[in-house]
Amino acid sequence: MNTKSQVLCAWCGVIFLVLFSIGWVLLARFLPPISPALSANDVAAIYQQNTGAIRIGLALAMISAAFTAPWVAVIAAQMKRIEGDSPVLTYSMLVAGAAGILILMIPTIIWTVAAFRPERDAELIMLLNDFGWLLFVMTFSPFFIQNMVIGLAIFGDNAEAPIFPRWLGYFNIWVAILLVPGGLVTFFKTGPFAWDGILAFWMPLVVFFGWFVVMFMALLKAIKQQAQSA
Amino acid sequence: MQTFFRHPATPIWLLLMIATGLSWWLGVDAGREEDLNYHLISTTLIIIAFIKVRFVMRYFMEVRTAPLSLRLICDAWIVVVCSAIVWLF
Amino acid sequence: MNESGKAAEGRTTHERPVVASPSSSITLCTSDKSLPDECSAGEHVPGEVGIWVFVLGDMLVFGLFFTVFAYYRGLNIDLYLQSQTSLNQNYGALNTLLLLLSSWFVVMAVSDVRNSVNSNVLKKSSPANKDGLAQQNTSHPSKRAAMLLALAFLCGLGFGLVKIIEYTEKISAGITITSNEFFMYYYIFTGLHFLHVLIGMGVLVFLCLKVRAGISGESDLVLVESGATFWHMVDLLWIVLFPLLYLMK
Numbered sequence: 001m002n003t004k005s006q007v008l009c010a011w012c013g014v015i016f017l018v019l020f021s022i023g024w025v026l027l028a029r030f031l032p033p034i035s036p037a038l039s040a041n042d043v044a045a046i047y048q049q050n051t052g053a054i055r056i057g058l059a060l061a062m063i064s065a066a067f068t069a070p071w072v073a074v075i076a077a078q079m080k081r082i083e084g085d086s087p088v089l090t091y092s093m094l095v096a097g098a099a100g101i102l103i104l105m106i107p108t109i110i111w112t113v114a115a116f117r118p119e120r121d122a123e124l125i126m127l128l129n130d131f132g133w134l135l136f137v138m139t140f141s142p143f144f145i146q147n148m149v150i151g152l153a154i155f156g157d158n159a160e161a162p163i164f165p166r167w168l169g170y171f172n173i174w175v176a177i178l179l180v181p182g183g184l185v186t187f188f189k190t191g192p193f194a195w196d197g198i199l200a201f202w203m204p205l206v207v208f209f210g211w212f213v214v215m216f217m218a219l220l221k222a223i224k225q226q227a228q229s230a
Numbered sequence: 231m232q233t234f235f236r237h238p239a240t241p242i243w244l245l246l247m248i249a250t251g252l253s254w255w256l257g258v259d260a261g262r263e264e265d266l267n268y269h270l271i272s273t274t275l276i277i278i279a280f281i282k283v284r285f286v287m288r289y290f291m292e293v294r295t296a297p298l299s300l301r302l303i304c305d306a307w308i309v310v311v312c313s314a315i316v317w318l319f
Numbered sequence: 320m321n322e323s324g325k326a327a328e329g330r331t332t333h334e335r336p337v338v339a340s341p342s343s344s345i346t347l348c349t350s351d352k353s354l355p356d357e358c359s360a361g362e363h364v365p366g367e368v369g370i371w372v373f374v375l376g377d378m379l380v381f382g383l384f385f386t387v388f389a390y391y392r393g394l395n396i397d398l399y400l401q402s403q404t405s406l407n408q409n410y411g412a413l414n415t416l417l418l419l420l421s422s423w424f425v426v427m428a429v430s431d432v433r434n435s436v437n438s439n440v441l442k443k444s445s446p447a448n449k450d451g452l453a454q455q456n457t458s459h460p461s462k463r464a465a466m467l468l469a470l471a472f473l474c475g476l477g478f479g480l481v482k483i484i485e486y487t488e489k490i491s492a493g494i495t496i497t498s499n500e501f502f503m504y505y506y507i508f509t510g511l512h513f514l515h516v517l518i519g520m521g522v523l524v525f526l527c528l529k530v531r532a533g534i535s536g537e538s539d540l541v542l543v544e545s546g547a548t549f550w551h552m553v554d555l556l557w558i559v560l561f562p563l564l565y566l567m568k
Contacts, residue, residue: 167369174376184507187497192387193507199387203380234427243423247416250561254412257566268568275562282558290426290551292365292544300364303375311382311559318389319567 003227009074010219013212016067020104023060027053028111033137033196034129036189043129044122047115054115058108065104072097072146075215078164078222079150082157089149089156096146103143107136133185137195140182140204147176147211163222171214178207242289246282253278273316280312366545374552377515381556384511385563388504395500400568402501405494410485411565414478418554421474425523425547428467432530435461436540461534464543468527471550475520482513505564512556519553522546 025031034046047054072094079090114128154162154169182204185195192199234240253275287304288294294301364371392399489495489502496506526546529539 165369166367167372170369170373171376174373177377178380180511181507188503191391191500191503193503199384203383233430237427237430239423239426243419243426246419250412250415250419253562253566254408257562257568258408272567275566279559279562283555286422286551286555286558290422290554291548292363295363297362297364300371307375307378307382311385314382314386315389315563318386318393 003223003230006074006077006223006226007220009070009077010216010223012067012069012074013071013216016064016071017209017212019064019067020061023057023062023064024108027057027060029053029057030111033133033201035196036130036133036185036194040122040126044118044125047118047125047129051115051118055112058112058115062105062108062112065101065108068097068101068104072100074219074223075150078219078226079153081222081226082153082159082163089153092149093146093153096142096149099142100146103135103139107132110135133195137182137201137204138185140179143179143208144176147172147179151176161225163225164218168214168218172211175207175211179204239289242285246285249278249282272319276312276315276319280308284308366548367541370545370548374548377552378556381559384508385559388508388563391500391504398499399501402499402505403565403567405489405492406505406565407485407488408565410481411561414481415557415561417474417478417481418557421471421478422551422554424467424471424474425550428464428471428526428530429543429547431464431467432461432534432540432543435464435534436537439534439536461530464534465527465531468523468530472520472523472527475516475523478516479513479520482509482516508560508564512553512560515553515556519550522549 029050034043075097076090076094079093080087083090110128110132114125114132118125151169151172154164154166154172157163157166181193181200184193185197185200188194188197188200191197195201256271256275256278284305287308293304494502496503523546526543529542534540
């Protein structure tokens with residue numbers, strides 16, 4: 001059994017979290033988010049004053065996004081053990097997870113374009129800033145499908161010793177629903193449903209990070225169980 | 231039919247229906263009189279709502295007979311959310 | 320049944336263990352499924368533990384919603400009071416009563432299913448009664464439970480109709496999600512709640528069909544209890560939303 005490589009893949013999820021936090025939070029200082037209510041000049045000023053750190057931070061965040069590939073793969077490997085011969089939920093998870101990598105990666109490049117020539121017109125900087133943030137916060141749908149199909153697959157596990165505990169299925173569906181308010185950011189520039197708001201941004205962010213931690217523990221347990229049974 | 235009326239949840243359900251009617255009256259009719267204390271009425275409405283919630287949890291969701299941890303979590307939710315609303319509005 | 324059989328077949332080729340692993344259950348879970356009316360407090364988790372992860376998680380989120388609403392309401396109270404006057408309190412109250420009624424139907428249905436499962440267990444344990452007799456005795460209550468669940472579903476349908484009439488009135492009056500802050504919360508909170516109602520109605524139909532087809536044992540009881548727990552949560556959230564949006568002055 002190739003459980004060693006599976007454990008490695010699961011750790012890639014943690015590597016993603018750590019690298020992304022260092023780059024996106026500590027260096028680029030994109031947390032708390034740049035407010036959608038700011039004027040073009042204020043937004044441009046942020047990119048002009050912090051150019052170097054933003055460039056390095058976003059590059060690090062871009063690199064970190066790729067580490068979700070092995071992470072998605074190890075979830076798929078365990079899901080396939082549940083589904084057996086026609087693993088449609090596993091494939092759905094895999095495709096949605098692949099889209100998820102791009103959703104994490106492309107905004108970092110769009111923001112990088114803004115930081116590439118920070119001296120350009122403030123309106124253009126704001127356009128790129130908006131583009132990056134909307135792409136990053138509003139696109140909940142692939143993650144929604146990803147969590148939903150993981151939940152459904154867990155519910156379909158009728159074995160006496162299920163690979164994942166059933167509550168993890170409910171947890172995944174709960175996480176999926178919590179990501180939905182992100183889709184509302186198109187309507188608001190202030191308040192809880194703006195892209196820096198508590199319900200459209202902070203709640204999904206906390207839940208998404210929590211999901212990584214919970215899934216990581218569950219994956220390690222499932223891999224261990226697989227190794228013992230082999 | 232008798233079993234329906236003997237069930238412990240039935241009197242609770244009646245109570246909940248009456249409490250809803252009371253809130254309705256408090257919120258619509260009593261609110262029309264000029265000299266009433268709106269703050270007091272709103273606080274009463276919220277507290278009635280959370281008492282109803284507790285009855286739903288304990289008798290409908292059967293938290294009454296659940297393990298201590300679940301009972302505590304449910305009560306904590308009621309206390310925290312109710313006091314947050316009463317304090318903030 | 321068929322599905323689980325197939326799944327088990329697939330399992331063996333993948334060399335899956337068939338021993339129960341203690342790690343798959345968490346401490347909250349008590350496997351004792353005796354009558355809650357008879358057992359003392361602290362013994363019975365209604366439904367499966369997982370549904371409580373979901374229900375409590377959802378309640379946590381709605382608790383956050385309520386708090387955020389109360390906070391922003393305090394910052395701009397005149398706008399909220401003025402907007403609230405264009406809501407129809409009667410729709411909100413009618414919906415509260417509908418959900419309460421449907422919750423009562425669900426409680427009675429759970430009670431019926433529990434009785435029939437327990438009597439089934441008793442019948443099977445006594446050697447005098449063979450399957451035929453037990454089946455005959457349990458068919459009645461499960462039909463009644465199915466009817467109760469159907470009634471609960473109809474109440475949910477009534478809730479939906481009232482909600483749609485209400486939304487239509489508002490939208491034709493030119494009030495939408497972007498009208499102002501109050502209506503933003505109104506549409507998003509009631510909309511998300513309505514989504515829960517729709518999911519709950521789906522669950523009720525599923526349970527109704529399941530119960531009508533016959534109750535075989537404890538696993539069915541757990542299923543019915545889980546669905547009921549979810550439906551009661553939908554009721555519970557509306558109980559708070561109603562005064563918060565429609566009544567508070």
